[in-house]
Structures are given as C-alpha cells and as structure tokens.
Amino acid sequence: MRVTVTVNGERRTADDVWEGESLLHVLRERLGLPGSKNACEQGECGSCTVYLDGVTCCACLVAAGQADGREVTTVESLGDAEALHPLQRAFVDAGAVQCGFCTPGLLVAAHDLLARDPDPEDSDIREALAGNLCRCTGYEKIIDAVHLAAERMAAPADGGAR
Amino acid sequence: MEFLSPATLDEALAAKAAHRDAVPIMGGTDVMVELNFDRRRPDVLLDLTRVTELREWDVVDGHVRLGAGVTYARVVDELGGHLPGLALASRTVGSPQIRNRGTVGGNLGAASPAGDAHPPLLAAFAEVELASAGGVRRVPAAEFYTGVKRHAGADDELVTAVWVPTATGPQQFSKIGTRNAMVIAVAAFALALHPEERRVGTGIGSAAPTPRRAREAEDLLAGELDWEGRGALRETVAAEFGRLVAAAADPIDDVRGTAAYRRHALGVMARRCLGWAWAEQQDRHREGGH
Ligand SMILES: Cc1cc2nc3c(=O)[nH]c(=O)nc-3n(C[C@H](O)[C@H](O)[C@H](O)COP(=O)(O)OP(=O)(O)OC[C@H]3O[C@@H](n4cnc5c(N)ncnc54)[C@H](O)[C@@H]3O)c2cc1C
Ligand code: FES
Ligand code: FES
Numbered sequence: 001m002r003v004t005v006t007v008n009g010e011r012r013t014a015d016d017v018w019e020g021e022s023l024l025h026v027l028r029e030r031l032g033l034p035g036s037k038n039a040c041e042q043g044e045c046g047s048c049t050v051y052l053d054g055v056t057c058c059a060c061l062v063a064a065g066q067a068d069g070r071e072v073t074t075v076e077s078l079g080d081a082e083a084l085h086p087l088q089r090a091f092v093d094a095g096a097v098q099c100g101f102c103t104p105g106l107l108v109a110a111h112d113l114l115a116r117d118p119d120p121e122d123s124d125i126r127e128a129l130a131g132n133l134c135r136c137t138g139y140e141k142i143i144d145a146v147h148l149a150a151e152r153m154a155a156p157a158d159g160g161a162r
Numbered sequence: 163m164e165f166l167s168p169a170t171l172d173e174a175l176a177a178k179a180a181h182r183d184a185v186p187i188m189g190g191t192d193v194m195v196e197l198n199f200d201r202r203r204p205d206v207l208l209d210l211t212r213v214t215e216l217r218e219w220d221v222v223d224g225h226v227r228l229g230a231g232v233t234y235a236r237v238v239d240e241l242g243g244h245l246p247g248l249a250l251a252s253r254t255v256g257s258p259q260i261r262n263r264g265t266v267g268g269n270l271g272a273a274s275p276a277g278d279a280h281p282p283l284l285a286a287f288a289e290v291e292l293a294s295a296g297g298v299r300r301v302p303a304a305e306f307y308t309g310v311k312r313h314a315g316a317d318d319e320l321v322t323a324v325w326v327p328t329a330t331g332p333q334q335f336s337k338i339g340t341r342n343a344m345v346i347a348v349a350a351f352a353l354a355l356h357p358e359e360r361r362v363g364t365g366i367g368s369a370a371p372t373p374r375r376a377r378e379a380e381d382l383l384a385g386e387l388d389w390e391g392r393g394a395l396r397e398t399v400a401a402e403f404g405r406l407v408a409a410a411a412d413p414i415d416d417v418r419g420t421a422a423y424r425r426h427a428l429g430v431m432a433r434r435c436l437g438w439a440w441a442e443q444q445d446r447h448r449e450g451g452h
Contacts, residue, residue: 131257
C-alpha cells in the first residue's frame with residue numbers, strides 16, 4: 001500500500017508498504033529517518049517515541065496505514081549537530097548519554113513534558129519518562145538533564161532556545 | 163493482507179459484516195505487538211482510528227456513554243469526576259505513550275483477565291455496547307467476559323461503546339505489580355459504593371480466567387454498611403469482606419505470581435479499598451451537612 005505522511009513538516013510518500021508494517025519501520029527503512037530507534041517493537045522501551053498529530057506514542061505500535069495523511073514529528077526535528085535543541089545540549093552537558101540508544105525517545109518524551117510543564121518536579125519527570133528505558137545511565141543524570149534544559153529554556157538569553 | 167480504513171461507523175460495521183475475520187485495530191498497543199512478533203497474520207486489518215463516532219463520550223441518562231476509541235489519557239484528563247474508578251485504573255496503564263494510544267474499547271476487545279479497565283467497569287455495573295450492521299445491543303460487563311481473552315461479541319460485531327453509570331459514591335482501584343509503571347497486574351481490585359441504591363460493586367482482575375465480580379462480598383457489605391455514613395467501619399466487616407473477595411478469585415500460579423499470593427493480595431487490596439472508600443463516604447456526609 002502507499003502511505004503518505006507529513007513528517008517534520010514535509011510531505012513524504014512511501015510505496016509498497018506492507019499492510020502490517022509499523023510506522024517505525026516506514027520512518028527508518030523507507031523514509032531515511034533512523035533517529036527513532038528500534039529496540040523492542042513492543043512498546044516497552046520508548047526508544048521509538050514520536051509525535052503523531054501532536055501526541056506522543058510508540059511508533060512501533062502504530063500501523064503505517066493509521067499514520068496515512070497524518071502529521072508525524074520525529075526527533076530529527078528537534079535540532080542537529082550545528083544547532084542542538086536545549087534538551088539535546090543539556091543531555092550532553094549533564095552526562096545523560098552513554099550508548100545513546102535510548103536518547104532519541106527520551107528527548108521526544110522530555111520535549112512533550114516541557115511543552116506542558118516548563119518547570120517540572122522530579123516526580124513529574126519520572127512519571128513522564130516512565131515509558132522510556134535506559135540500560136546505561138541509571139536515570140539520575142537524565143533527570144538532571146531535563147531540569148537543566150528547563151532552566152535554560154526559561155532563560156533563553158544564555159540557552160539559544162528555539 | 164488488506165488494510166481497511168473506514169471513515170464512519172456504518173462503513174466500519176459494513177466492513178466487519180463483509181470480512182468477519184478482520185482484526186479491528188484501534189490504538190494498536192495489543193495488535194501491533196502481535197504483528198511485530200509474527201504471532202498473528204490476519205488477512206484483513208480493520209483500522210478504527212478514523213471513525214470519529216468511536217472517539218466521543220457523552221453523558222446520557224445518568225450514564226457516561228464512553229466511545230470505544232477514547233484513550234486512557236483522555237479518561238484520566240476528562241472523566242475523573244464522572245468515572246473515578248476507571249480514571250484511577252487508567253492512570254496505572256503502561257506509560258504515557260501507551261495511555262496516549264491505548265483505548266478502553268481495545269482493552270475490552272482483547273478481554274485479557276489482566277486488563278485494567280475491567281475491574282472498575284464491573285464494579286460500576288457498566289454495560290458494553292456491541293453493534294453490527296444488523297443492530298445494537300448492550301451486554302452487562304459481568305456477562306461480557308466469557309473466557310480467557312474471549313468475549314461475548316459476535317464475529318460481525320464491534321465494541322462501539324461502554325455505558326458506565328456516573329459515580330454517585332466513592333470508587334477505588336488497587337493494582338499489584340512489580341513497579342509503578344509498565345506492569346501487567348499480578349492482581350487488581352476495584353470497588354464502587356452506590357449509596358443511592360445501597361449497593362456495592364466489585365471487580366477482580368488477574369486472578370481468574372476472566373475478570374469477575376465478588377458477589378458474596380458485595381452482598382455482605384451492602385447489608386452491613388451504615389449507609390447514613392455516620393458510623394465507623396467495623397473491623398470484623400472489613401475482614402470478612404476481604405476474605406470473601408479472596409474466596410471469589412480463582413487464581414493460577416504463573417510467571418507473575420503464585421495463586422496463593424494473588425489470593426492474599428486481593429484480600430489486602432479489598433480491605434484497603436474499602437477503608438479509603440468509607441473514609442470518603444464519611445467526608446461526603448460531613449460536607450453534605452448530615
Ligand atoms: C508496553 C505496554 C504496556 C501495557 N500496559 C498495560 C496495562 O498496564 N494495563 C492494561 O490493561 N493493558 C496494558 N497493555 C495492553 C494494551 O495497551 C491495552 O489492552 C489497551 O487497552 C489496548 O487498546 P488498543 O486501543 O491499543 O487496542 P488494539 O491493540 O487496537 O486492540 C486490542 C484488541 O481489541 C480488538 N479491538 C480493538 N477495537 C475493537 C472494537 N472496537 N471492537 C472489537 N474489538 C476491538 C483488537 O482486534 C484486538 O484484539 C499494555 C501494552 C503495552 C504494549
Ligand atoms: S521500539 Fe517501540 S517501544 Fe521499544
Ligand atoms: S544511554 Fe544506553 S540505553 Fe540509555
């Protein structure tokens with residue numbers, strides 16, 4: 001089947017998509033967007049977190065056809081090596097990245113949290129990131145990174161937020 | 163495989179009549195796992211996410227008619243007042259990502275004994291609305307679950323909504339798992355007090371082949387509670403209630419826990435839920451000036 005999705009503001013089409021295929025597979029293997037990671041394919045790890053019509057979900061649990069005609073926003077939209085998003089900068093600065101496999105999903109989940117709550121408590125962060133697993137960091141530095149990003153985004157003068 | 167994407171309920175019901183083996187997919191949080199792991203290869207996937215009728219809820223005749231496609235996230239955000247038991251249970255489902263996609267209708271469609279929506283629906287005396295191209299019927303939740311992952315819907319029917327009486331008294335939910343997020347219940351319990359009818363509703367999860375009520379426990383409590391709300395809860399009543407809830411279960415040993423543990427946990431959860439609910443009932447009376 002043909003699937004057309006607006007990804008990060010751009011209309012993209014994939015052909016010969018298998019009807020049972022996930023949105024994650026389409027993004028990674030057909031549209032050249034490998035930022036969303038494939039770790040469990042069962043909704044347990046959150047490394048494939050994207051926005052679908054503005055709501056976060058696991059791309060591995062969305063059938064490609066369900067995303068047809070809809071808007072998808074992936075981690076690739078946050079920033080790139082030249083212009084990191086304050087969250088990405090904070091993850092690096094706080095030492096919240098080790099192997100980095102969980103990082104894209106955490107960034108999208110944290111981005112969603114800060115959009116709703118620019119100054120979250122520890123408990124809010126833990127709850128918002130409960131669906132994202134990290135094997136490496138032990139989470140403390142991830143929580144630090146979200147606080148750091150929140151501080152910098154509240155004072156954009158020194159963060160260059162976008 | 164065929165992928166059908168009806169835009170209206172009539173189209174969806176016509177599609178289900180024409181393809182009785184079609185697998186409905188709503189949030190996909192159960193279906194996609196099965197597809198990703200090759201556990202299921204349906205000939206037809208019937209996507210219901212574009213059917214706007216399924217995504218609505220409304221208050222009708224003292225009930226919330228909750229469309230099958232309303233997500234847990236929306237139940238938590240929008241229905242905590244009308245359906246406190248279901249909202250409490252919805253908060254414990256999976257993770258934010260799962261609650262954003264997963265639906266109460268999908269939980270009913272899967273009919274897992276561990277589904278978290280079932281205990282509060284049983285306790286609230288909810289009814290499941292099933293529709294086919296031929297018509298609509300309602301089945302009490304207690305008759306909807308017919309076996310392990312089996313329900314009363316026919317192969318040309320879809321779950322279109324669940325009718326839940328709006329709460330007139332305290333409702334509680336308790337779930338045991340290995341951590342606070344992302345767990346399938348080892349055992350779960352829901353309690354609803356219905357003071358206007360002087361009735362009690364219960365729901366047991368993950369401790370029998372199907373979700374079920376503990377009817378003897380309900381009857382005991384309905385007869386023993388001081389519905390005027392002045393009296394304290396007698397410890398002997400709470401203990402007997404816990405014992406009857408545990409006795410109503412029919413648990414098994416599995417990877418998540420033993421039958422003996424599940425039974426014990428149910429008794430404890432039942433007493434705790436009752437304690438919380440009764441404290442709330444007394445508060446309501448004080449505030450109500452009785
Ligand atoms: C990581 C993870 C964590 C989870 N945690 C929990 C949890 O804590 N508690 C819990 O209860 N569940 C949990 N689940 C299971 C799942 O999220 C729930 O069962 C959810 O309610 C399913 O809803 P859905 O809309 O995603 O259903 P889908 O996957 O779309 O469908 C589920 C089943 O229902 C059928 N179906 C869907 N819609 C209809 C309809 N309208 N009429 C008839 N049949 C229909 C489908 O064919 C399928 O068999 C979890 C799943 C994952 C992946
Ligand atoms: S790959 Fe989707 S949640 Fe793990
Ligand atoms: S940094 Fe390795 S999984 Fe999180």
